[in-house]
Amino acid sequence: MRPRRESWVTRSARLLLLLAAAGLILADEVSSQPAPAGEAVMAWHVTIAPTWFDPSTAPPQITPFGILYALHDGLVRPLPGQKIGNSLAESWTESPDGLMYEFKLRRGLKFHNGEPVTAEDVKFSFERYKGAGAKELQARVEHVEVVDPLTVRFRLKTPWPDFMTFYGTSATAAGLVVPKRYLAQVGDEGFRKHPVGAGPYKFVSHQPGVEVVLEAYTGHWRRVPNVKRLIMKSVPEGTTRVAMLKRGEADIAYALDGPEAEDVKRDPRLTLLASRHASIFWIEFAEQWDPKSPWHDKRLRLAVNLALNRKGINEAACLGYCPPAGVIVPRVMDYALQVEPPPYDPQRARRLLAEAGYPQGLDAGELVPIPPFFTAAEAVVNDLNAVGIRVKMQVLERAAFYAAWREKKLRGLFLTAVGNSGNAASRVEAFIYSKGSYAYGGYPDLDELFQQQARERDPAKREALLHRIQQLTIERVMFAPLMDFRALMGVGPRMAEHAINVVPMTLFPSYEDMRLKSP
Numbered sequence: 001m002r003p004r005r006e007s008w009v010t011r012s013a014r015l016l017l018l019l020a021a022a023g024l025i026l027a028d029e030v031s032s033q034p035a036p037a038g039e040a041v042m043a044w045h046v047t048i049a050p051t052w053f054d055p056s057t058a059p060p061q062i063t064p065f066g067i068l069y070a071l072h073d074g075l076v077r078p079l080p081g082q083k084i085g086n087s088l089a090e091s092w093t094e095s096p097d098g099l100m101y102e103f104k105l106r107r108g109l110k111f112h113n114g115e116p117v118t119a120e121d122v123k124f125s126f127e128r129y130k131g132a133g134a135k136e137l138q139a140r141v142e143h144v145e146v147v148d149p150l151t152v153r154f155r156l157k158t159p160w161p162d163f164m165t166f167y168g169t170s171a172t173a174a175g176l177v178v179p180k181r182y183l184a185q186v187g188d189e190g191f192r193k194h195p196v197g198a199g200p201y202k203f204v205s206h207q208p209g210v211e212v213v214l215e216a217y218t219g220h221w222r223r224v225p226n227v228k229r230l231i232m233k234s235v236p237e238g239t240t241r242v243a244m245l246k247r248g249e250a251d252i253a254y255a256l257d258g259p260e261a262e263d264v265k266r267d268p269r270l271t272l273l274a275s276r277h278a279s280i281f282w283i284e285f286a287e288q289w290d291p292k293s294p295w296h297d298k299r300l301r302l303a304v305n306l307a308l309n310r311k312g313i314n315e316a317a318c319l320g321y322c323p324p325a326g327v328i329v330p331r332v333m334d335y336a337l338q339v340e341p342p343p344y345d346p347q348r349a350r351r352l353l354a355e356a357g358y359p360q361g362l363d364a365g366e367l368v369p370i371p372p373f374f375t376a377a378e379a380v381v382n383d384l385n386a387v388g389i390r391v392k393m394q395v396l397e398r399a400a401f402y403a404a405w406r407e408k409k410l411r412g413l414f415l416t417a418v419g420n421s422g423n424a425a426s427r428v429e430a431f432i433y434s435k436g437s438y439a440y441g442g443y444p445d446l447d448e449l450f451q452q453q454a455r456e457r458d459p460a461k462r463e464a465l466l467h468r469i470q471q472l473t474i475e476r477v478m479f480a481p482l483m484d485f486r487a488l489m490g491v492g493p494r495m496a497e498h499a500i501n502v503v504p505m506t507l508f509p510s511y512e513d514m515r516l517k518s519p
Contacts, residue, residue, distance in 0.1 A: 036216035036228035038516040040495070043241040045255035045372055046398050047234040048212050053195035053203070054188065055125070058173035059402060060132035060430045060438060062277060062419030065170045066254075066508040070214055070230065072197035073221075074175035075103045075122060075152075076168035078421065080502045080510050084168045088117060088177060088198060088221065098159030098457060105150040110219055111179045112202035119152035124180035126154075126167075132420075132437055133172035136429055140454075161457050162425050170506070171422030200225045200512040209234055225512040226497075236372055236398075239263075245270060245490045251516075252498060252509070253490035257375045258317045261488040265319070269493050274321040274486035278330040278505040279419030281322075281376060283367075283480035286411050289441030294364070295412070299356040300389075301477040304413070305342040306349040307387040308380065314483050317376035321488065325481040327470045328431060332484070332505060335424035335463050337470035341481065349387040361388025369415040371398040376482070377415050408440060417485055421505040424466045425453060432473060446472060493517075 044066070051057055052064035055072055069077070076092065079085030086092070089103040109117035123144045129137070140160045145153040156163060167175045182196050195203050200222070201214035212232045216225040233250065235241045238260040244250035246267060256264060256272075264272045285301050287293035294300055310324030323331070324341040331338060353362060364384070369377030374395070381393050391413060396404065404410045418427070433450045434442025446469055453465035473479060487507050491498045496517045499509035 033224040034226070036218070036225050038227055038519075039229040039231065040227045040251045040514060040516060041231045041233060041244075041249065043233050043235040043244050043250040043253045045238070045241065046236060047209055048206075048232060049399060050192045050206060050208065053206075054192050055173035055176035055178065056128050056130055056188075058131040059406065060171075060418060060420055061402070062170055062279065062421070062507050065173070065420070065506070067212065067232070068173055068176060068199075069170075069506075069508065070199055070201040070511050071195055071203060072173075072176040072178065072199045074168065074177060075105070076164065076175065078169055078503045078506055079222075080513065081504070083421070083504050084164055098161070099156050101154045101156075101163060102147070103152050103154075105152070106221055107150065109198060109221055111182070111196050111198050112217055113179065113182060113196045115179050115181055116149075117177060117179075117198050118149045119146040120149070121177050121180050122146075122152045124183075125177045126174055128178075128183075129172070129174040131173055132430060133166050133174065133426070135435070135437070137166055137172065137174055158455060159457055160454060161459075161462065162423070162454065165422050165426055169422050169426075170420040171426035201230055204229075220512060223512050226515045227511075230511065238372065242490060245492050248492065248494070251492045251494050252500075253492075254507075255372075255487045256490055257373065258315075258319055258488075259375065261319055261490070264488075264490040271491040271498075273489050273491065273498075273500060274318075275489060275507050276332065276501050276505070277419050277487065277507040278332050278421045279417055279485035279487070279507070280325055280328055280330045281370075281373070281415065281417045281482035281485055282325070282328045283380070283482065284410070284414050284416055284440065285477075285479070286408075286414065286440050288478070294356075294358075294362060297356045298477050299352045300358075300362070301480070302342075303349040303352040303356075303387065304384065304389060305477065305480045306345040306352070307383050307389060308342075308480065308482065309344045309383055310341050310483055311344070313376055313379040313383075316379050317373065318483065318486060319488065321486040322483040324483050327474060328479050328481050329424045329427045329470055330484050333421075333423050333427070335466040337424075337467045339470075339474065346383075346387045349389075353388055358388070361390055364389050364391045365412045366394035367391040367413045367415060368394050368396055368401065368404075368410055370401055370417050371395065373415075373417065380415060380482070405438060415482070419485065419487075419507055424470065425450075425462075428466065428469055432469060432478070443472075443476070 052067040075089035090106045092103045142155045142157045200220045202217045204213040214230045241253035242260045245253045285295045287295045314322045326339040326341040329336045430436045456462045497515040499513040502510040
């Protein structure tokens with residue numbers, strides 16, 4: 001006689017009982033931790049945008065992750081001491097042929113509104129994602145399958161060794177999980193007004209242009225945050241951030257420019273530290289693909305590279321913490337080409353200008369820098385003017401800068417920076433590959449090399465291909481790399497543990513590990 005099979009209702013009831021039991025166990029573990037206490041204020045270098053509450057539209061920048069990793073969580077993500085660690089997923093496996101990734105969720109997980117975190121939410125969040133890297137993910141993932149409420153399976157069209165990099169780091173926000181049911185109720189606009197996630201902090205309020213208030217989520221799987229309330233203030237003016245730090249109105253001041261960082265360094269009550277995240281500054285030649293533009297001439301692009309006193313710019317803007325760069329992939333990334341920066345040679349820069357037909361120099365219009373890093377931008381403008389490349393700095397508000405960059409409306413020269421993690425392939429995809437979301441142009445052979453490395457599962461062969469791409473960008477002078485950026489952070493006396501640099505290649509603290517000194 002064949003064994004009797006359980007009905008669908010019986011199996012579902014049994015699974016619900018198991019989930020409930022697991023939830024009680026998780027609740028017991030969380031309740032045994034000390035209750036969060038106190039309030040920490042973080043002075044941000046930019047105006048916090050409500051679009052950053054929603055991972056579905058995240059750009060290829062690190063700054064939004066300062067909010068996203070507080071509010072939201074992913075199956076895997078950067079964790080203390082781990083570039084990619086198990087987070088909402090207790091485990092994951094890759095099939096031997098590289099075509100399937102399967103994730104097992106932890107039991108008892110809940111969003112901030114009490115709804116359970118399920119495999120259906122994972123599938124929904126991935127399919128909803130349309131931010132940086134979305135085209136690459138959509139082109140390579142065949143479909144997402146919900147196996148059961150705690151198991152989700154990603155099937156790829158062909159093996160893609162960078163799936164976990166694109167899915168599980170700040171290279172994209174595609175892996176952050178949002179509640180499907182809640183979004184169906186409130187819609188995208190409602191979600192941005194009151195986001196709900198599964199991260200260590202839950203949303204309380206937002207005053208546009210002023211502050212965001214978050215409160216510790218005591219049901220977070222990893223640990224109950226030590227600090228009860230985080231107030232993230234929008235303070236674009238650097239001197240104001242430092243003044244707040246000195247008066248005790250802020251506990252952490254983000255991304256200080258050189259003069260403000262020097263001010264913090266002189267104050268014995270304060271601590272200055274440099275981030276170790278994967279960020280880099282470079283000058284983009286937006287019109288190099290236009291045969292009618294002066295920047296189509298490689299000699300002029302090389303002249304810009306030789307005119308830059310990278311060591312001097314580092315000292316002025318970064319107090320010596322930012323090593324000069326020779327390629328736009330940060331040296332801390334996997335598969336980055338370790339190369340010396342171009343020499344500082346203003347005389348040769350002038351000769352190149354003359355050879356290109358500009359013996360009296362070139363009126364090059366405006367140089368638009370990424371806000372708020374204006375000390376570096378001013379130094380760049382001075383260096384270029386000194387050799388006869390006459391430019392004026394044109395300042396845009398940060399949101400306008402990113403919109404113009406994304407829509408490819410910035411022309412001539414502009415100075416930008418990118419700090420999200422990943423590896424060399426994720427940077428190539430966004431900025432060098434001709435179909436990248438922020439690429440102004442490209443080359444067929446570089447595109448082919450990019451596609452080859454994306455299929456290559458042998459790490460040594462992948463590295464050779466990615467090194468070749470980076471070397472060709474140098475030989476063709478596609479960019480003017482400036483320096484690997486180390487954000488200078490000011491920390492006030494109330495912090496017992498700032499938790500900055502705890503998570504690899506991340507600018508922001510590991511929020512649940514921050515601690516205030518006892519009152």
